[in-house]
Amino acid sequence: MRSALKNTAVVAAAFAGLTVATSSGAHAEDLTLCWAAWDPANALIELSHDFEAKSGNVMHYEFVPWTSFADRMLNELNSGGKLCDLMIGDSQWIGGAAENGQYVKLNDFFDKEGIKMEDFIPATVVGYAEWPKNTPNYWAMPAFGDVVGWTYRKDWFSRPELQAEFKQKYGHDLAIPKNWDELTQIAEFFQGRVIDSKTVYGAAIYTERGSEGITMGAMNALYSYGFEYENPKKPYELEGFVNSPGAVAGLEEYKKLYKCCTPPGHSDAYMTEDVDAYKSGQVALQMNFTFTWPGINADANVGGDKSGYFPNPAGPNGIQFAQLGGQGISVVAASSKQSAALDYIKWFGQPEIQQKWWKLGGYSALRKVVEDPGFASSQPYAKPFLDSMAIVKDFWAEPSYASLLQATQKRFHNYVVADQGTAKEALDGLVKDWTEIFKDDGKY
Amino acid sequence: MLQSQIDRIARATPPALAARVRGLSDRAIAWLFVAPSILLLLAINIFPLIWTIRLSFTNYRVNRPNQALEFIGLQNYTRILTDSDIWLSMQATAHFLIWTIALQVLIGFSLAYLINKKFRGNNLWTTIIVLPMMLSPAVVGNFWTFLYQPQIGLFNYAVSFVSGISPSSFSMIGSTTLAPWAIVIVDTWMWTPFVMLICLAGLRSIPTSIYEAAECDRASNWRQFWTITFPMVLPFLMLAVLFRGIENFKMFDLVVQLTGGGPGSITELTSINLKRAAFEQWRTGYASAYAVILFVTVFGLASIYVKALNKVKQR
Structure with a gap:
């Protein structure tokens, strides 16, 4: 009798287990999210445990290092690959991905779920979600706000003997630079100086040739000096805007900073190299995307009170812009699990999840998070981040963005690092290259 | 059975x-x-x-599946052959090719000649010498960027030790003058052992009886080298040149890791240029024409070379 009861219980338990497994298995999906391999990606894994627990879906990740991220992921999108269900793609991909049907258009989904783009920082909506720009056609939800900004050695800046020497030399305080001129002066001041028995250098800036580094760096100087991508009144008219006198002066300023004030061998540096130079105590200033700031703040060598943060400085005429980074999250059109992928986006967009995202080190683009009264004081870099996000400008997001980018990389590196030609020649050449690309695209 | x-x-x-x-x-x-x-x-x-x-005769772009495919005749070919940047890239490739082959043949043959002599530890030295060619080019490229680092790089310190120049005063991969040589040095370091092995095979295939006969005729070492050793190793040497020539014409990984084609475009070899056109700019038709031009060039040069090699072998 006892044995019969036991058997019955075992069968019942097995049946119940099978039923539960079958019912959850009917909806559970294995979702793959593709992004770059960097610190925020680890934070996202942590964050997504909540989604897995709530939805029953299992998350997988494909993270690729930044220098090959675009190559790898655009290859995946162009080949109609099914590896990624969700893509946190670069802002510049949006035009190509939208026009070539590689991302799912999210307007209906947003309407159905009550997700409003007005709830996000406006610059991130334009930069990460819209195509064509400034039209209500959404292909992504802003996922990670990012912008190029600067880090400085607060502890060095506060040394009385350095402050006195700096003031005597330049006639103003050694403090956060108000413009590019002051930034270069500070870098010059620290270049080759011995601090704590160690030779230090002025600034770690972007000079990388292979992917997008030098463009993402030099554009910060160009924007603040008056560079425009095109005639604001006549799209794709480049002459006089790309190579305006201001743009030429901006490029010259960037080269000046590279030549005078970077560490030896800094000719092919991007995010990682800049962070390394800064964390190892080699440089007084560091240009980098704001995603690096939480890591710097927590660093044992340069973190805490030793470092400060500031937005990209203005140019000589007070114009102030910074290069937009960051990404939106999209559903890949080739995915067969679009419904579960949309569930992920819906979950990710919730204010409490976005709040948690910020706490874990992800830069939320949700206004409810960043406009919270406590946000600016929540971290030492929170306010500079907000200030930076208010002055962003982005590179072309056209379907031909890769060709436009490669031409820029070549022209800028040739001038800044390889000393070939003048800034005017570099920008005139860029006008020629871009015009040719747009002609091929049928824009003229 | x-x-x-x-x-x-x-x-x-x-x-x-x-x-x-x-x-x-x-x-x-x-x-x-x-x-x-x-x-x-x-x-x-x-x-x-x-x-x-x-x-190669179309305007096809793999990232624009919706764009109509147009046959544009020889437009891609004309564009490539009249593009001054492509010719600069060809020049960079020629510089790399000529110098790597010259240095590898010279050093490889010399090493093979030395290794061929009987001495203690011969096998150990052979093993040590061939180690670089067993490494992955990407790894080699990566660690040479550290060796070339002006502040911590061993290469710069070695140069400084010999010449007295400050190690941080020059950057092998950041200078337009030095970068083309930086890639030549690394490729030579990595692939000289390959040339050495082929030459060693050639040297060991020469029957000792020929040298014995030459000694009976009182031929000097110099004469033995030029009349026996060199002519008999020459077909092997030419084969090594062919292999290295073809390999270095399509060199990609090592140089990308080392310089990324920079500074500027000084070390942008044709294969890097081609890869950028095909898989970064997605100009598939254009890149196809570029690939065809490179294929015809390598194939043509290799065919002429193989004919010369056969003539040498028949001598």
Whole structure:
């Protein structure tokens, strides 16, 4: 009798287990999210445990290092690959991905779920979600706000003997630079100086040739000096805007900073190299995307009170812009699990999840998070981040963005690092290259 | 035993199949056996080549599936051959090719000549010398960027030790003058052992009796080298040059890791340039034309070279 009861219980338990497994298995999906391999990606894994627990879906990740991220992921999108269900793609991909049907258009989904783009920082909506720009056609939800900004050695800046020497030399305080001129002066001041028995250098800036580094760096100087991508009144008219006198002066300023004030061998540096130079105590200033700031703040060598943060400085005429980074999250059109992928986006967009995202080190683009009264004081870099996000400008997001980018990389590196030609020649050449690309695209 | 097994297989073969096979000629059976290999070759070599040639006459872009495919004649070819940047890239490739081959042949042959002498630890030295060519080019490129680092790089310190110049005063991969040499040095370091091994095979294939006869004739070492050693090793040396030439013409990984084609475009070899056009700018038609031009160049040069090699062998 006892044995019969036991058997019955075992069968019942097995049946119940099978039923539960079958019912959850009917909806559970294995979702793959593709992004770059960097610190925020680890934070996202942590964050997504909540989604897995709530939805029953299992998350997988494909993270690729930044220098090959675009190559790898655009290859995946162009080949109609099914590896990624969700893509946190670069802002510049949006035009190509939208026009070539590689991302799912999210307007209906947003309407159905009550997700409003007005709830996000406006610059991130334009930069990460819209195509064509400034039209209500959404292909992504802003996922990670990012912008190029600067880090400085607060502890060095506060040394009385350095402050006195700096003031005597330049006639103003050694403090956060108000413009590019002051930034270069500070870098010059620290270049080759011995601090704590160690030779230090002025600034770690972007000079990388292979992917997008030098463009993402030099554009910060160009924007603040008056560079425009095109005639604001006549799209794709480049002459006089790309190579305006201001743009030429901006490029010259960037080269000046590279030549005078970077560490030896800094000719092919991007995010990682800049962070390394800064964390190892080699440089007084560091240009980098704001995603690096939480890591710097927590660093044992340069973190805490030793470092400060500031937005990209203005140019000589007070114009102030910074290069937009960051990404939106999209559903890949080739995915067969679009419904579960949309569930992920819906979950990710919730204010409490976005709040948690910020706490874990992800830069939320949700206004409810960043406009919270406590946000600016929540971290030492929170306010500079907000200030930076208010002055962003982005590179072309056209379907031909890769060709436009490669031409820029070549022209800028040739001038800044390889000393070939003048800034005017570099920008005139860029006008020629871009015009040719747009002609091929049928824009003229 | 074998016979019985054959009988067993023959009995197991269905009569219909056996009849069909019996009806085939030897030639047909031979074709039957080589057909899978030929089909595979056609599928993965010949078809892509033909397809590439076809695409080279179009404006096709793989990232624009919705764009209409247009035949644009020789436009891609004209554009490439009149592009001054492409010619600069060709010049960079020629510099790299000529110097790497010259240095590798010189050092490789010298090392082989030394290693061929009997001395203690000969095998150990051979093993140590061939180590670099066993490494992955990407790894080699990566660690040489550290060796070339002006502040911590061993290479800069070695140069500083010999010349007295400050190590941080020059950057091998950041200077337009030094970067083309930086890639030549690394490739030479990595691939000289390969040339050495081929030369060593050549040196060891020379019968000792020839040297003995030369010694009987009182030929000097110098004369023995120029009349016996060098001519007999020459076909091997030429083969090594052919292999290295073809390899370095399509050099990509090592240089990308080292310089990324920079500074500017000083070390942007044709393969890097081609990869950028094909997989970064997605100009598939244009890149196909570029690939065809490079293929014809390598194929043409290699054919001329192989003819010369055969003449040397026949001598």
